[in-house]
Amino acid sequence: xxxxYAIARWEYLEKVKKKSFIASLLIVPLFMFGSIYIPxxxxxxxxxxxxxxxxxxxxGFINNSLDTTLANKYKLPSGKPxxxxxxxxxxxxxxxxxxxxxxxxxxxDEIEGYIFIRxxxxxxxxxxxEFGSKNIMNRTDQVRMQAAIEEIIFANSLQKAGYDxxxxxxxxxxxxxSTVQVTSQNESKEKGALETFFSGYILNMLLFLxxxxxxQMMVRSLVEEKTNKxxxxxxxxxSPKELxxxxxxxxSLLGLSMVGFWIILFVAATFVSSENIFTIESxxxxxxxxxxxxxxxxxASLYIAIGSLSSSEQDAQQITxxxxxxxxxxxxxxxxxxxxxxALFVKILSYIPFFTSSLMMLRLSIQTPPTFEIISTLILxxxxxxxxxxxxxxxxxxxxxxxxxxxxxxxxxxxIRMK
Numbered sequence: 323x324x325x326x327y328a329i330a331r332w333e334y335l336e337k338v339k340k341k342s343f344i345a346s347l348l349i350v351p352l353f354m355f356g357s358i359y360i361p362x363x364x365x366x367x368x369x370x371x372x373x374x375x376x377x378x379x380x381x382g383f384i385n386n387s388l389d390t391t392l393a394n395k396y397k398l399p400s401g402k403p404x405x406x407x408x409x410x411x412x413x414x415x416x417x418x419x420x421x422x423x424x425x426x427x428x429x430x431d432e433i434e435g436y437i438f439i440r441x442x443x444x445x446x447x448x449x450x451x452e453f454g455s456k457n458i459m460n461r462t463d464q465v466r467m468q469a470a471i472e473e474i475i476f477a478n479s480l481q482k483a484g485y486d487x488x489x490x491x492x493x494x495x496x497x498x499x500s501t502v503q504v505t506s507q508n509e510s511k512e513k514g515a516l517e518t519f520f521s522g523y524i525l526n527m528l529l530f531l532x533x534x535x536x537x538q539m540m541v542r543s544l545v546e547e548k549t550n551k552x553x554x555x556x557x558x559x560x561s562p563k564e565l566x567x568x569x570x571x572x573x574s575l576l577g578l579s580m581v582g583f584w585i586i587l588f589v590a591a592t593f594v595s596s597e598n599i600f601t602i603e604s605x606x607x608x609x610x611x612x613x614x615x616x617x618x619x620x621x622a623s624l625y626i627a628i629g630s631l632s633s634s635e636q637d638a639q640q641i642t643x644x645x646x647x648x649x650x651x652x653x654x655x656x657x658x659x660x661x662x663x664x665a666l667f668v669k670i671l672s673y674i675p676f677f678t679s680s681l682m683m684l685r686l687s688i689q690t691p692p693t694f695e696i697i698s699t700l701i702l703x704x705x706x707x708x709x710x711x712x713x714x715x716x717x718x719x720x721x722x723x724x725x726x727x728x729x730x731x732x733x734x735x736x737x738i739r740m741k
Contacts, residue, residue, distance in 0.1 A: 329565060375437055378436065539573060541642055566626065649676075660684065
């Protein structure tokens with residue numbers, strides 16, 4: 323036990339003094355905060371430049387009304403209208419020719435885009451509107467134009483039917499929708515979709531960064547010690563089990579130090595920021611930490627086995643790259659999982675140990691899974707981690723002194739079966 327403590331202490335102090343570790347303490351949280359707060363900042367920032375759009379109106383009465391409606395609703399900080407609509411109706415008699423002129427000016431960046439309103443032969447209940455622009459990903463402009471055109475045509479239809487739109491409009495309700503997460507009969511909590519998304523995202527990113535940083539440190543340390551024959555000196559004064567335990571404890575403490583520092587920074591940023599991007603119940607947070615720890619030790623065991631088998635850093639990086647892809651897969655599924663946390667495919671993937679921690683942390687942040695699933699997946703995760711730790715220990719015992727050609731699958735099985 324004394325030797326295990328000495329190895330753990332040496333591993334911790336040796337790594338914590340490195341410039342790369344100190345840099346990661348600051349670079350990683352800056353990356354995380356930037357990926358969260360920068361999109362929020364730019365999405366909330368006000369437009370500062372007016373946008374010119376060409377309008378081709380087959381109805382003949384929409385263009386002027388649309389210009390007035392948009393000018394009244396959307397303005398620049400200076401008070402000028404955000405949208406500047408240019409009527410193309412009088413340029414040429416043919417609508418398609420007018421459209422070509424609008425496309426030409428869009429391509430030359432003279433205007434932002436065009437709105438082509440086609441008149442249908444049936445009635446005004448269905449209107450064909452074509453929105454053309456170089457950037458079709460700007461949904462804000464599209465939604466605003468669509469809503470304004472619908473309002474104008476609706477008002478015109480009411481007027482034809484003998485109704486006064488200004489009076490009808492007074493009876494149109496204004497709905498302020500708030501989302502409330504129902505947790506029990508007597509308990510519910512107002513919670514936004516943004517908070518829910520980032521709660522699951524942050525926990526998964528924490529696991530990913532923890533595994534990637536400490537896992538790669540572990541692999542690099544083992545490869546260096548094998549290369550410079552230091553491992554032979556260490557094994558002359560301690561057993562492989564003591565060396566393995568010391569490395570796991572030391573690097574785990576290193577990882578916990580990193581996580582603790584990141585949590586302090588995150589809590590401080592949350593208090594300073596006006597945006598609440600993380601909210602999760604106390605019990606679910608405790609369960610999420612349990613999944614985080616279980617997932618970490620499962621992947622840490624894999625990294626130990628890989629590091630003891632690798633003879634060069636290039637081989638180790640290639641294999642750890644494949645491992646990182648396994649951790650990334652749940653992050654690619656974050657949108658469908660958040661939309662349907664209790665879907666059959668999500669439940670099945672939750673019972674695959676390599677995905678258990680990530681998916682269950684996501685599900686806990688969205689909707690608490692049934693108690694049976696929580697208990698069974700936790701048992702499965704820690705049992706898999708324990709089994710992987712024993713397997714990694716057996717591979718480590720032989721692989722740490724193994725040099726030359728890489729062992730094949732049969733040799734690995736023989737190492738694992740050795741008592």
